[in-house]
Amino acid sequence: MSLTSFALSVRVSARQQRLGFIRILLSSNMFSNIFNGALTCLKTRSMALSSPQSSAMFSEVKVSAMVVAEMKNETTLPVVETFHSVQGEGFWTGANAFFIRLAGCDVGCSWCDTKHSWPMNQHPKCEILALVESAIAANPFMVVITGGEPLMHDLTLLTREIRASGLRVHLETSGSHPLSGEFDWISLSPKQFKPPLEAIYPLANELKVVVDDAGDLAWAEENAEKISAPAVKLLQPQWESPVGQQLAMDYVLSHPDWRVGLQMHKFLGVR
Numbered sequence: 001m002s003l004t005s006f007a008l009s010v011r012v013s014a015r016q017q018r019l020g021f022i023r024i025l026l027s028s029n030m031f032s033n034i035f036n037g038a039l040t041c042l043k044t045r046s047m048a049l050s051s052p053q054s055s056a057m058f059s060e061v062k063v064s065a066m067v068v069a070e071m072k073n074e075t076t077l078p079v080v081e082t083f084h085s086v087q088g089e090g091f092w093t094g095a096n097a098f099f100i101r102l103a104g105c106d107v108g109c110s111w112c113d114t115k116h117s118w119p120m121n122q123h124p125k126c127e128i129l130a131l132v133e134s135a136i137a138a139n140p141f142m143v144v145i146t147g148g149e150p151l152m153h154d155l156t157l158l159t160r161e162i163r164a165s166g167l168r169v170h171l172e173t174s175g176s177h178p179l180s181g182e183f184d185w186i187s188l189s190p191k192q193f194k195p196p197l198e199a200i201y202p203l204a205n206e207l208k209v210v211v212d213d214a215g216d217l218a219w220a221e222e223n224a225e226k227i228s229a230p231a232v233k234l235l236q237p238q239w240e241s242p243v244g245q246q247l248a249m250d251y252v253l254s255h256p257d258w259r260v261g262l263q264m265h266k267f268l269g270v271r
């Protein structure tokens with residue numbers, strides 16, 4: 001086979017594969033999630049490119065990032081959504097933050113408010129470099145990588161490149177998967193459904209325990225024994241649990257080393 005006909009056959013085969021993939025998408029209830037996520041990726045990229053300042057900065061990022069990415073063959077991550085808002089939870093509540101919500105979680109909390117993020121393959125893969133671009137373009141105080149459970153992915157490249165741009169990088173995790181990446185702040189929210197790995201405890205800057213029933217208070221203390229002394233300890237009532245709210249309030253009033261943590265964004269009705 002000549003080089004030209006070989007190239008042609010590869011192109012035809014690739015086209016057939018794409019058509020097959022589109023047919024599967026159209027016949028699947030995954031389509032909505034993937035389509036919305038793809039829009040997120042496109043929106044993200046156009047936001048980034050609209051900023052001259054970020055374009056110049058990004059051209060430098062691109063060179064170093066591409067070298068690493070090509071070596072590791074990891075240039076994308078599955079993304080549920082990206083958005084610019086204020087941090088609604090934890091010590092940094094109210095801070096200007098750009099959020100990257102990655103897909104995939106195998107923890108299975110019954111009261112999870114982001115269940116749509118669980119299936120990794122129902123969300124589009126975005127280029128890591130486009131995510132870095134969009135974070136820079138938003139010009140936030142910090143970038144929050146959340147999920148799902150973001151540590152189901154290798155965050156080395158994403159965090160390294162965001163930090164190289166001068167932005168802080170925060171992580172929100174259950175700690176149930178090995179840590180990857182470089183962070184300025186780690187918010188550990190341990191879940192009894194799938195407990196954290198021991199290695200994450202001394203690295204946590206804050207411990208955020210969701211309180212739904214009385215058993216969660218014992219779970220909170222069990223985890224508090226493992227974190228480092230300066231870490232902030234928060235009891236965060238489960239949003240739809242009046243019992244959890246009362247328990248957290250009462251516990252903090254009798255245990256001054258703990259704080260009540262509320263989900264401010266839900267009160268404000270924002271993401």
Ligand code: SF4
Binds near residue numbers: 105111112174191
């Ligand atoms: S770890 Fe987080 S994303 Fe995963 S099920 Fe629990 S609350 Fe939901």
